[in-house]
Amino acid sequence: MKFLWILCASHLFTAACRVSRGGKPPNFVFFVIDDLGIGDLGCFGNTTMRTPAMDKLAAEGVKLTQHIAAAPLCTPSRAAFLTGRYPIRSGMAGRTILGVFIIAASSGGLPTEEVTFAKLAKQHGYSTALIGKWHLGLNCERNDDLCHHPHSHGFDHFYGIPITHLRDCLPGHGTIFINIFVHLPYGHLWIWVATALVLHALGVIAVSRKAVLAAAFLAVVLLACLLLFVLTFPDLNCFLMRNGEVVEQPYTSENLTQKMTREAVQFLERNAGRPFLLFFSFIQVHTALFASPAFKGRSKHGLYGDAVEEVDWSVGKIIETLDRLKLSDDTLVYVTSDNGPHLEEVSDGEMYGGFSGIYRAGKSTNWEGGIRVPAIARWPGVIPANKQIDEPTSNMDLFPTVVKLVGAATPEDREIDGRDLMPLLLGQVERSEHEFMFHYCNAHLNAVRWHPANSTSIWKMFFFTPNFYPENSTGCFHTHICFCTKEYVTYHDPPLLFDLSKDPSESNPLNPENEPLYKDVLRSIREAVARHSLTLTNVPNQLSLVNVVWNPWLQPCCSSPFQLCRCEKDQM
Ligand SMILES: *[C@@H]1O[C@H](CO)[C@@H](O)[C@H](O)[C@H]1NC(C)=O
Ligand SMILES: *[C@@H]1O[C@H](CO)[C@@H](O)[C@H](O)[C@H]1NC(C)=O
Ligand SMILES: *[C@@H]1O[C@H](CO)[C@@H](O)[C@H](O)[C@H]1NC(C)=O
Ligand SMILES: *[C@@H]1O[C@H](CO)[C@@H](O)[C@H](O)[C@H]1NC(C)=O
Numbered sequence: 001m002k003f004l005w006i007l008c009a010s011h012l013f014t015a016a017c018r019v020s021r022g023g024k025p026p027n028f029v030f031f032v033i034d035d036l037g038i039g040d041l042g043c044f045g046n047t048t049m050r051t052p053a054m055d056k057l058a059a060e061g062v063k064l065t066q067h068i069a070a071a072p073l074c075t076p077s078r079a080a081f082l083t084g085r086y087p088i089r090s091g092m093a094g095r096t097i098l099g100v101f102i103i104a105a106s107s108g109g110l111p112t113e114e115v116t117f118a119k120l121a122k123q124h125g126y127s128t129a130l131i132g133k134w135h136l137g138l139n140c141e142r143n144d145d146l147c148h149h150p151h152s153h154g155f156d157h158f159y160g161i162p163i164t165h166l167r168d169c170l171p172g173h174g175t176i177f178i179n180i181f182v183h184l185p186y187g188h189l190w191i192w193v194a195t196a197l198v199l200h201a202l203g204v205i206a207v208s209r210k211a212v213l214a215a216a217f218l219a220v221v222l223l224a225c226l227l228l229f230v231l232t233f234p235d236l237n238c239f240l241m242r243n244g245e246v247v248e249q250p251y252t253s254e255n256l257t258q259k260m261t262r263e264a265v266q267f268l269e270r271n272a273g274r275p276f277l278l279f280f281s282f283i284q285v286h287t288a289l290f291a292s293p294a295f296k297g298r299s300k301h302g303l304y305g306d307a308v309e310e311v312d313w314s315v316g317k318i319i320e321t322l323d324r325l326k327l328s329d330d331t332l333v334y335v336t337s338d339n340g341p342h343l344e345e346v347s348d349g350e351m352y353g354g355f356s357g358i359y360r361a362g363k364s365t366n367w368e369g370g371i372r373v374p375a376i377a378r379w380p381g382v383i384p385a386n387k388q389i390d391e392p393t394s395n396m397d398l399f400p401t402v403v404k405l406v407g408a409a410t411p412e413d414r415e416i417d418g419r420d421l422m423p424l425l426l427g428q429v430e431r432s433e434h435e436f437m438f439h440y441c442n443a444h445l446n447a448v449r450w451h452p453a454n455s456t457s458i459w460k461m462f463f464f465t466p467n468f469y470p471e472n473s474t475g476c477f478h479t480h481i482c483f484c485t486k487e488y489v490t491y492h493d494p495p496l497l498f499d500l501s502k503d504p505s506e507s508n509p510l511n512p513e514n515e516p517l518y519k520d521v522l523r524s525i526r527e528a529v530a531r532h533s534l535t536l537t538n539v540p541n542q543l544s545l546v547n548v549v550w551n552p553w554l555q556p557c558c559s560s561p562f563q564l565c566r567c568e569k570d571q572m
Contacts (some may be wrong), residue, residue: 061378084399109148110136
């Protein structure tokens with residue numbers, strides 16, 4: 001306390017003192033980029049990608065080099081970001097192979113009992129907006145109850161897409177559904193059953209007996225309907241919303257980032273006179289890749305690079321707007337990615353890209369490449385410029401940080417796993433409060449990170465690892481994503497141990513023979529897991545099979561089913 005007063009006296013009237021003495025809370029602008037790799041930004045060492053706007057933010061703020069996403073996939077990572085809690089606590093961690101929502105008309109989603117930082121900020125007078133991708137559910141019982149919609153989670157304004165930008169949403173890029181289907185339990189069996197039905201029907205028609213002929217005819221009609229449904233499904237599933245209304249179905253992706261940027265600028269202009277929280281959740285750089293005409297073909301890294309550079313342009317536009325409105329000094333800006341780059345994805349025969357830098361693997365794995373995401377925080381005059389923090393931090397930390405800054409009370413009736421970032425960002429403390437971090441793959445505890453209070457080591461212990469073999473493009477490469485269930489992973493007993501402080505690329509596993517501390521580390525981690533397990537409660541699984549499949553009665557439809565739900569009310 002005394003130290004704080006001396007600090008304040010010597011920097012009288014500086015913004016840092018305003019904060020520590022409980023001054024005016026800031027506005028918030030949070031950018032989350034979809035599937036961006038830690039090696040994709042200039043400020044994180046990329047020399048050929050042009051990201052001047054984000055590089056400038058890093059130069060004017062703090063760069064977090066060990067910022068860990070709470071999950072290596074979009075849906076759980078975003079649930080954790082908004083609530084400050086491991087996804088398993090809200091039921092947003094899948095138990096089957098599927099870890100994310102891929103159908104807008106499914107019933108799962110972030111439960112309304114969860115408290116998001118947007119909800120608390122709104123209660124404290126903030127105007128709140130989510131622009132871009134949501135991916136945390138939509139409806140529960142009717143196609144317009146919006147129970148999981150951003151409006152139910154503290155966002156006054158929403159403009160964007162309820163799920164993710166699937167490959168299916170860009171015509172001519174195939175579908176992820178065949179792939180998922182084949183990997184469902186008995187997936188192959190269903191395909192055999194369907195094929196057998198068709199063959200049977202054809203056979204029956206060939207021998208032509210009347211009663212069975214009718215049955216066979218029915219089977220063919222049913223299959224034709226199914227086929228028609230599969231072919232038109234993207235038109236139903238890929239839609240753009242403004243608040244509770246569908247405004248474009250199916251949407252055209254090309255200019256999406258341009259539209260989102262315009263919307264965000266308008267939000268800032270409308271709210272310049274009052275506190276606001278803007279969560280700009282980019283639809284890029286997820287597959288299927290797209291870029292607007294002004295960016296297509298401009299980067300050195302194909303369409304992927306074009307998309308990253310368009311995102312950077314958009315970040316720049318928002319920062320420019322803050323400057324123009326003279327709000328930069330009153331705004332905490334944060335940039336991150338929801339998980340690592342999607343390495344197993346190939347689009348148009350070209351590797352989709354995304355770069356993990358020195359880190360191993362990418363999206364959907366708990367190797368560092370899957371969860372160590374780029375992160376920048378800027379608040380001019382309050383947090384120092386051009387500083388780097390290497391301590392473990394988490395995307396769950398934004399929850400307690402916002403709660404504290406807006407002066408809200410931390411919910412007492414639940415576990416919060418994030419930690420206030422401000423003491424680290426302000427340089428008031430050197431060590432992160434995250435001693436242990438639990439790395440889940442869906443609902444399965446995959447690895448644990450331990451940064452002991454008395455040591456520089458950062459231990460990371462894996463109980464299993466994904467069957468990911470980039471050297472021969474097998475393993476996850478044929479499923480396009482690494483699954484966490486037992487058929488797709490290798491278990492380790494004794495667990496694999498790495499010391500990230502010496503081996504950040506996770507290339508030299510330690511074992512009881514070559515690491516004298518192995519047994520102690522194992523024991524400490526086992527104890528931490530036991531303590532952590534005691535804090536877990538049984539909650540409904542939002543990603544159970546019934547919660548992720550298509551429900552016709554939950555399907556939003558922009559026109560009428562006779563017009564195939566198509567509409568375009570939102571011309572740019
Ligand atoms: C920059 O990013 C691109 C795209 O992810 C990647 O292919 C390239 O290797 C990176 N270059 C450097 C020097 O990091
Ligand atoms: C995207 O915007 C450009 C102008 O910036 C326009 O020429 C193009 O037609 C738009 N694309 C779509 C699909 O609307
Ligand atoms: C560090 O602390 C742990 C317990 O947190 C203890 O087991 C270990 O012996 C300590 N190591 C050193 C070098 O003091
Ligand atoms: C791919 O490589 C992994 C490990 O290097 C090996 O276990 C696996 O059998 C290989 N698969 C094929 C099809 O060669």
